[in-house]
Amino acid sequence: MNSTKTCIINCKYKLTYENPRGFLFGFYLLNWAIKPRNKPYTRWQQAEKIEMQLQKAIIKDITELRKICIDAYSKNFYDHWNEGGLEWYLEKEFSAERLKFDLLDKDTEYYFIKRGLKNVGFIKIKNNTNKDLNIENAVELEKIYVLPECKGMGIGKSALTEIIKKTKEHGYKNLILCVIDTNVNAIAFYEKLGFIFHSKTILDIPYFKEELKGMNRMIIQLDEKSQLPTMYNR
Ligand SMILES: CC(C)(COP(=O)(O)OP(=O)(O)OC[C@H]1O[C@@H](n2cnc3c(N)ncnc32)[C@H](O)[C@@H]1OP(=O)(O)O)[C@@H](O)C(=O)NCCC(=O)NCCS
Numbered sequence: 001m002n003s004t005k006t007c008i009i010n011c012k013y014k015l016t017y018e019n020p021r022g023f024l025f026g027f028y029l030l031n032w033a034i035k036p037r038n039k040p041y042t043r044w045q046q047a048e049k050i051e052m053q054l055q056k057a058i059i060k061d062i063t064e065l066r067k068i069c070i071d072a073y074s075k076n077f078y079d080h081w082n083e084g085g086l087e088w089y090l091e092k093e094f095s096a097e098r099l100k101f102d103l104l105d106k107d108t109e110y111y112f113i114k115r116g117l118k119n120v121g122f123i124k125i126k127n128n129t130n131k132d133l134n135i136e137n138a139v140e141l142e143k144i145y146v147l148p149e150c151k152g153m154g155i156g157k158s159a160l161t162e163i164i165k166k167t168k169e170h171g172y173k174n175l176i177l178c179v180i181d182t183n184v185n186a187i188a189f190y191e192k193l194g195f196i197f198h199s200k201t202i203l204d205i206p207y208f209k210e211e212l213k214g215m216n217r218m219i220i221q222l223d224e225k226s227q228l229p230t231m232y233n234r
Pocket residue numbers: 039040076144145146147150151152153154155156157158178179180183184185186188189190192
């Protein structure tokens with residue numbers, strides 16, 4: 001045995017540089033050993049953190065936008081639909097016609113979440129919404145999706161922090177959203193950013209799995225002076 005080339009011995013896979021299977025196993029072990037506790041990502045992923053940019057989508061971006069929307073949505077939520085539902089939803093929300101309609105709407109905005117030149121997710125917001133809930137001056141975060149391979153690297157947090165900042169700068173007082181009440185990961189993510197529970201609602205959409213239709217509305221106040229109706233305070 002050449003001791004200088006042996007990392008660990010007496011284990012199922014002999015961990016030498018000359019043994020690729022053993023070397024990979026060693027890498028996995030090391031990565032697991034130094035994974036931060038209670039964090040959904042490893043230090044390797046953390047070390048990879050690079051600048052995230054938000055880029056507002058415009059009409060000429062429709063093809064590119066359609067691609068990342070379909071990719072990021074389907075990879076995250078494909079299992080939330082009954083048969084045929086995902087295809088129906090993708091066409092309804094992300095067809096070229098629908099995206100064009102949304103981009104021409106003065107209150108709807110789409111953003112690419114970019115890492116370098118690569119699109120790794122997207123955000124959709126709607127300004128001046130939820131007048132029916134008696135929430136004044138509100139923007140709704142309609143969609144935020146990051147590609148699964150890029151989750152847990154701080155990208156969603158940077159992107160949403162920037163949206164919160166922009167929304168505040170535009171003088172809005174509240175940012176609200178709806179999240180499936182069993183989506184504990186997203187709820188934890190929103191809470192980290194300061195959103196609180198607002199109220200319950202139901203997703204009224206065909207083909208969606210019945211047991212996933214319960215939704216929480218969450219809200220963040222952007223202006224300390226603005227008051228939420230007291231019935232919603234917790
Ligand atoms: C929810 C989502 C946008 C978050 O983006 P992300 O890039 O994965 O999250 P980040 O890495 O920026 O995490 C930000 C914070 O949230 C926390 N967080 C993220 N995912 C978490 C999880 N699964 N469990 C607990 N906390 C989590 C992180 O710990 C981090 O906190 P920290 O800054 O103290 O470390 C992304 O995971 C996603 O696209 N999920 C699938 C689609 C979805 O559910 N969208 C929301 C629909 S309403």
